[in-house]
Amino acid sequence: MKRFLIISWLLSCCFTAFSQGAVFTTTDTAVQQAYRWAAGMVQHYRGNATDPAGPWYEAALPARNAFCMRDVAHQTIGAAICGLDKENRNMLRAFATHIAEKRDWCSYWEINKWALPAPEDYRNDREFWYNLNANFDLLFACWKLYKWTGDKSYIQHPVFTHFFDKTANEYIHRWVLQPDSLFTRPLHPNAPTPFNKQDYFHRCRGLASYVENVPDLKMGVDLIAAIYRGLSSLSAIARLNNDVAKAARYESMARQYREKIDAHWWNSGDQRYYTWYNGAGEFGTGEGEMFLLWFDALKDTARSRQTMAHLLAGRWNVETTSYLPVICYQQGYWQQARGYLLQLSDPTTPRREYPEVSFGVVEGIVRGLMGIEPDAPQRRITTLYRGQAADTATVRGLGVMNTTVTVTHKGKETVFQHSGKQPLRWRAAFAGKHDRILVQGVAMAASYQTDNNGQIISFVDIKVPAGTSWKAAIK
Template structure:
């Protein structure tokens, strides 16, 4: 049976939705997406094929892995894996995600000043392109906080407490939140006066990148004489916020509060020190000469959710949209723009990244970013393991239809169909019960689940958009169709 024509045909009639959901289990158990927006459907199909092409060989010594670095290296990098992990989970690469993130956490060491290996290869070794020995190696300081944030998102998506409770990850959390910050002089009040090369090898060779970049304070690698990058502040904010959330979930409320307050200090410094009132944009780096400058880096302010002022967010989004960035940065943008009320531009980025004429679209982050942009962005699917719940909201640029099947999350498998902006369906095809928060843009008075009236609730998002929603429990094998009026 051909899934895509069947899905689109039935999406066009309200009575067909439940038929779709009841038949989804008959299809092969890999994620499928279909839409009345055929270009986005094609983008997903391309991205899925490309991303799965990067899956490592089962016999590789490193264990399960997928390409997440420059493809000729047969390797995976901390930044790339942190970004690609949700896309990988969507595509069924859970063993790969767990293995790679565990390896990064496990290989943190005091001899590397609480760094891990920036990049590992399929042989299970630190990639020689970035590592000579524990005193001489390349390392970008936002990486620890990025991996911490990624492991938290993996827990929220999968429900697998291994990512927050296993001894390897607990050690990584504790050392990152304390020793790593102390060792690399990263307290909130030190970001502009910290030494440019703490923990540098002795004797120090400025021309050796394994000396000069042993603790590069940014993901931006093209700025000479860099002392601090704005993305490092954003990473610190999110990393400590994440650790606070982990501690709160374990009932350690006093510690959680302390780390949340510490995280906020970085965000306040970001807003106070790094906003350029002349250009109404953030500076992105601070040099050894004591001067601010601007290069790449704004992407991570939004990726790490470090901005709260919607006026400044709009300025930042506008600036990002005004330029062509490398594909690594651009691969973050579909989800970022969907998350920030710019659905038309998010769709443009999905199409740009998947276009055959886009230079370097084969870089692994691109395909994984497209997958996540469609599932979490366009489809608005967000699981939260803390409450075994799923929220959905269709962020379409029109009033079309879209459906995704065999989507693994929270220890179960779901199928979601949006028919226009007033009707969504969820089928729980797995074995665990979930709570579903079905959200719709607009101010509606009535909500129905399979024809039975439900209480409808209302909220306003950070952009002032009205949202109506209904909450229901979906048991294993159950399917519900919710519509609003």
């Protein structure tokens, strides 16, 4: 066993080096072990670039040799951290390419390494499995990847812009997803004829949720949140392209969906959101409320805190749990986030080999614990250490925004270095209220923001010249 662990560790290190992905080190030995395992698994799930599908990675049940829309949308940032940029571009483009009117503007839910729709989810263009969240989730993933990498093809390539346009228009209308139709839409719009309810390729052709165990489901709150976030992303893309009218239109559309969530889905008695609405006109609760936070669809702080409290009190499958490290860090629940990282990477955790888990751990550590958040439109990278004060943590060789950065958090200081050819803005953030932040030894007045858990964050924005190293510190 010891020999096996040593070999696994060496393979993990080699894979990281070969992929030119980020290298993470920390004095927190438990988190170090979690990252080492997760980064090694990400490389393990990397497919062969010469397969008919092109560069790809596992994002479905491992035995299928395939990638699924929901899983990919979730795994992309973890993949980018580990150097799987070619895979991300190729897989997202494959999904966008296959949107088609003959499938009622759906793509393929799952594609295998042979570049075919996975037979486990597809029989023909009239009979297949599809969760309607997928188009909006993929749209959001494209926006996130542009912000992370600076690669404008994610928001400007004709394959993607065609996908965006069809999703925001024909797809919404074909599946009766307008804001005022959410409770009145048919249970199975666009169903095959004759309809066989016992055939899941019939009844699940257009599921109105990522939650798949609710009989006669008409609408899931997670789908409404996904539509909101997808349209908000389109508004941001239009604004970036100086299309003011389109940006305003999509922003207005998105706002209508968010308002529906707060107007109709809050259960004041249980102090939580309903998650589904069925054909009998009944609301119910179950899995799915996590997506309200993932898609940042909640603007009422009290309600989002109640949602966090319920999530933290529950026990969830590994798919849901794999989203929680990043969510908890961003919402201000730092200790709980660390707990999820260790739980997901624990060898005794059932189904930890599901690909989403390792990708989620990698993202949870780099985006969450290290607080590294690139924003390509603003030419800005934020750092915020959310770890234990006594520990030191470093990410080296992280490819973001067409540059490579190294970030070290140590005690009350952060060192930021980037090797790009252009200057960028570094937002150096620290937990707590600090009037001044020392930048290269010179005091600068701090600005403040508050996370969802009420914790004050102090920060300064610094213009960092290309190829330089800068230090920010608090007293």
